[in-house]
Amino acid sequence: MGRHRGRYAEEPSGRSRRRRGRGGAFAALAAALVIVVGLAGVGVYMFGNSDGCGGSDIQLDVAASPELAPAVDAVARDFNLTETAVDGRCVHVEVRQVDSANVAFGITGAGATMGDTDSDVWIPDSSVWPRLVQSQSGDAVITDTGTSVARTPLVVTELAAYAAEGDEPTTWMDVVPTTAPGEQAEHTVRVVDPARSSTGLGTLYLLHGALKEASPDNDTFNATMTAALQALHRGASADEEAAFLALSGGGEEAPPIMVMSEQAAWRYNTAHSDTSVRVDYLEDGTYYLDYPYIVRTEDGEITRAAEAFRTAIRSDEARQHILAEGFRGPDDEVDTSLLAAEHGFQETAPEELPAPSEGSITDLTLTWNQMKMDSRVLAIVDVSGSMLAEVPGTGMTRMQVTGAAATQGLEMFSPSSELGLWKFSTDVNNNLHYQEVAPVRELQAAADDGTEQREILAGSLASLQPLPQGDTALYETYLAAYQEMSRTYRPDRNNVILMLTDGDNDNPGGMELDELLSQIDAIASPARPIPIITIAFGPDVQNLEPLQQIAAATGGAAYMTEDPTEIGDIFIRAFSLRISDPEE
Structure with a gap:
């Protein structure tokens, strides 16, 4: 009744302000009562017949994607003026701007959300979101009405x-x-x-x-x-x-x-x-x-109110509000005065490809999230005597080519990724066959002298010198690296061992493959994966099978090429493990 009260509350213009006698006052009071009663009766009659409205409004809460919300709000303002009734009560629509992912993750709990995700009607920017909700939260109330508000x-x-x-x-x-x-x-x-x-x-x-x-x-x-x-x-x-x-x-x-x-x-x-x-x-x-119109309630009255607004939002008048915000209409019509040809816009709608499935x-x-997760990599470089051999056609030794390729590979890692460097051969560090050159830490971290880790690693790779009499103690180095990465494991990162070598295991009297695999098996945990990726290059690599067995035991990979200049491309292939099906 509040919305109608104002038109009956105005004081009649030109009303006399003279003092009246008592008899006149009684007469005026009687006349006023007649008028008030009469107007009240008219008011009840008019409200009862104004599109059937009565009592309090039905509030319809609509959450719309921010860029579409201005158009939907304009439609809602027009709709509210019509005093459309459901079950004898006016429907009043309120429109809020809400990020589509925020609503989806608020329902499924599968991602970060800022709250404020409840609504009676939801108009996300894409049907991708309600399908994702339905696949992840089967009990969620999500009714796709089949209406595309805009495209x-x-x-x-x-x-x-x-x-x-x-x-x-x-x-x-x-x-x-x-x-x-x-x-x-x-x-x-x-x-x-x-x-x-x-x-x-x-x-x-x-x-x-x-x-x-x-x-x-x-x-x-x-x-x-x-x-x-x-x-x-x-x-x-x-x-x-x-x-x-x-x-x-x-x-x-x-x-x-x-x-x-x-x-x-x-x-x-x-x-x-x-x-x-x-x-x-x-x-x-x-x-x-495609901005689907989604109903998120099972309440009968609210559902009927949502249907009334859905009818309004499909009207020709509503379409003008939508086109005025740079959208195409449901039939791909467009306002060419906004989407002008001078900026490359075209009136003809482009061919539509099928939307991705829920599984996709x-x-x-x-x-995407796997690739976004920062890496934690221990890179190990072979400095045995064979790394002094020249790579045909380059004028560079295997060591120099490997250092350059590894430095290039650093560009693949984000500043917050952690990388460290070891070198190995035989007896490079007293009785050990490996030696730490740079500890594992973030590439953006600075040493005491202010030099960042990325620069330290690049300098170290460029200055590595082969040991002329050094052999290739691969297996002892693998085990030491695996033990170290297990001890310092970071569950929030991809923990990886990357081995660059130009030869097979060559350490007479040293560890055998069976012993290495046995010790790795004793340490390994499915909950703490540490894949070993080996890039073997040069004509001295005669047998890739042992390296493949090590890769299989750790969920890693082994690559072989006779051309060390291909190491950069192999880096890309090694990284593709993060997007491959684990069963493959």
Whole structure:
């Protein structure tokens, strides 16, 4: 009744203020009573027939993805003015901006959340999120109504200063960052963390699909996907705001590009007119954000209220609010005055690729998080006499080539990764066959003289000198390294032993393979994996099988090449273990 009270509370204009006599006062009072009773009766009649409203409002709480929330709020304001009734009570819609991942993780408990995740209606940016909730929380109340409130395809954007109409890329393979460590990239790919962004996850999904189709075998795919993930991690931002800031600031050695939604590109250009982007639609199709209308209640009255608002949000009037925010409508219509051709936008909707399945979502997120986890690596370099041999066509010794390749491999690791260095041969450290050159610590950590660990390792690798009479005590060194890494194990990191050697085990009277495997088995724990990865190179490596047995016993891998210059590529293949199926 409160909403109607005001129109009956106004004082009649021009009312006389003369003093009245007692008789006049009684007459006035009687007349007032008649008027009040009459108006009250009219008021009850009018309210009862104003779309059937009566009593208190039904409050419908709608949580919408932040970029869509302004359009949904405009629809809600229009809807609330209509006084639409359900069961004789007006429905009043309140719209809140809520991050889609925040809601999903609030329901499943599978990730960090900022709270405030409850609502009657949820409009996330992608159907990916409710499907993820349903797969991880089967008892959650999630009803997909089949309504897509808005649509926007993922596109590739490049700062207009670097872009020109007709420029590459034209396919998703052109976007994939597969540059090996230390090589100059054609472009820097920026991405929002796929673990919390459907745009970031969509980017990962599209690049994954392009690489899978282009790779002749699993080894090639794993290696190229690893390189791509490494590059994407370097260009990742925690959220869209941070990604936009990084994109607008430039500063990369290579021109930055970013996969974002068409609507996000419009928002970016609206806020960054001095550093605007140009949009590119790729010829092999794309993935769409589809903003599904999800009902999260089983309460009959609230469900009917949600259905009433769903009808409103599908109206032609609502569609205008949605188009005005840079989205495409349910039928892919677009406001070309906003998404203008001068910035590369096109009116024709690009081909839509199938959205990722729940299994793909889970696998890709796991892969991303595995790659994001910092490494803790003990690298061990062979300094036996054979490392003095020259590598044909390079003018460098095996030692020099190995040191250069290992230094290049350092670029694969984040500043917070931990790396240490040992050298080994025979009797390099009194009666020991191995010696610590640099302890395992973060690459960004500084020594007492201020030198960072990354620089210390690079200098140490460059200065390693082979022992002319030294043999190759592989097995004793493996065991010592495994014992050390077990003793100092870090459960929050990928703990790895990386061995670089140019020969087979060669230490007469030393440890045999069976003894090594037995001792490793006694130490090893499935809950504390320490894979041993061996890169063996040169013509002196005659038998890879023992190294493969060691790899199998620890969940690692063994690689062999006669060309030490291939070590850099093998680094990438070794890292691909982090994205391979353990059963493979």
